[in-house]
Amino acid sequence: MAAENTLTGTRVKTLHRVDTEYSADSVEWCPIDGYQHVLLTGTYQLKTNQNPVGEEGADTPAKRLGRLLTFTLRKHTGGATTELCQTEQREVAAILDIKWCHVPLSDMPLFGVVNASGQLVIVTLGSADQGSVMTNDVTTVGITEQGLALSLDWSTGSGQSTGDTQIVVSDSDGCLSIVNVGNSTAQTTRTWKAHGFEAWIAAFNYNNTNVIYSGGDDCRFKVWDTRGSLDAPVITSKRHSMGVCSIQHNPHRDHLLATGSYDEHILLWDARNMSKPLNDIDTGGGIWRLKWEPGSGDRLLAACMHNGFHILHVGNDETGSVNAQSRASYQEHESLAYGADWCHLSPSQLPTVDDASTTDLTSKNREASGESDRSLTSSTILASCSFYDHTMHVWTVT
Helix, strand or coil: CEEECCCCCCEEEEEEEEECCCCEEEEEECCCCCCCCEEEEEECEEECCCCCCCCCCCCCCCEEEEEEEEEEEEEECCCCCEEEEEEEEEEEECEEEEEECCCCECCECEEEEEECCCEEEEEEECCCHHHCCCEEEEEEEECCCCCCEEEEEECCCCCCCCCCEEEEEEECCCEEEEEEECCCCEEEEEEEECCCCCCCEEEECCCCCCEEEEECCCCCEEEEECCCCCCCCCEEECCCCCCEEEEEECCCCCCEEEEEECCCEEEEEECCECCCCCEEEECCCCCCEEEECCCCCCEEEEECECCCEEEEEEEECCCCCEEEEEEEEECCCCCCEEEEEECCCCHHHCCEECHHHCCHHHCCCCCCCCCCCHHHHHCEEEEEEECCCCEEEEEEEC
C-alpha cells in the first residue's frame, strides 16, 4: 500500500518485505554500473546459552551469529511491478556494517564487511547474468583481537580512483585503523586510540581523504588528519550530548557533512569551519545511519531507530544559510530502524526479468509489489532494515 504525506506531497510505497530471520542491521545497494540492482543485507544475532546454571555447558559464552544475504531487484515486463530475488545466503560472523567500494577494483565490484570477530572481510561479486549473483571472499584483515569491528568507510566516495584505495575501520576498543587495499591484498598501515569508549563510526572526507571523521560512545565527534601525528585530533566537538553513531561526508557538496547521535539530533557541518554546526535537526529518534542521496546530494536519508526512516531535503535559503526540511518518512517497520540506503537506479532503469523464466531463486522471500502502479517509473528506490523484528523492506518515494 502507498501512503502520501499531505504536507510535502510525497508518496511512499512498500514494494517488498523480507523476513531476514536474524536481526537485520545493514542494507547496501551496489554503486557499480551493471550491478546497481544488487542489494546486500547483513544480520547480527546473539545466541545465548539456554542451559540452566549447574548443568553441563551452562558457562558457554553467547555466540554472535550472522548472515550475509544477497538480492537482485528487477522489473517485470511493462515496468509496473518488480521482483526481489534472493540469490545467496552465507553463514558468517555477526555483521556490524557493510560498505561498497564506490569504484571497481580490477574491473570487479568490491565491498567490505566488519564483524563481531573483530575482522574486516573484503568480498567481491561474481557474474550478475540471469539474475544470479554470488559473493567470494578476497581477503580478511584482523582489526581487534578481543573486540568488535563496528564500522567502515572507503576512501573512494567521490566516485574517482585517486591514488591508493583505503578503508578506515572503527572498533569497540575505541580505535581507528587504516587499511590499504590492493588487487587481492589488504594491509593495516596505521591504528590509533580515538575514543574512550566504542568508536561507533568512522568516515572519510571524500573531498580530501587525508581527513577522517570519527564518533564514539564518549559523545565526541572528532576530526583527524593523517598527514600528521595521530596522537590527538585536530578538532574535537562536544555538540552532541550522547554517543555519535553516524557520519557521512556529502560526495557532491565538497564541504558538507552530517553527523547523527543517540541524542536524536542530526547536525550539518561545513568542513572548512567546524566551530559550530550549520543546522541542528531534531528527528525524534536516535540516528544510527545517515546516507546522502547518490545522485545529487540534496537529500539525506536517516535511520532514526525508535522513529522510523526520514528523508530530509538539504538546501540553502534566501540568505545562503543551509536549511533542512522533512520531505518523507517511512514507518512500516516495527522495531529499531538501523540500516538504510538509496538505490542508484530508478525503477525504469532496473533490468527486466522475463516472466516466463522466473526461477526458484525467488524463494520464500519473493513478494511482488502487487498492484499495477505506473508512478513507479518516476520514483526513487530505497531499502531499509530493522533489528528485533528482523525485516528488510524495499520501498519507493515519489
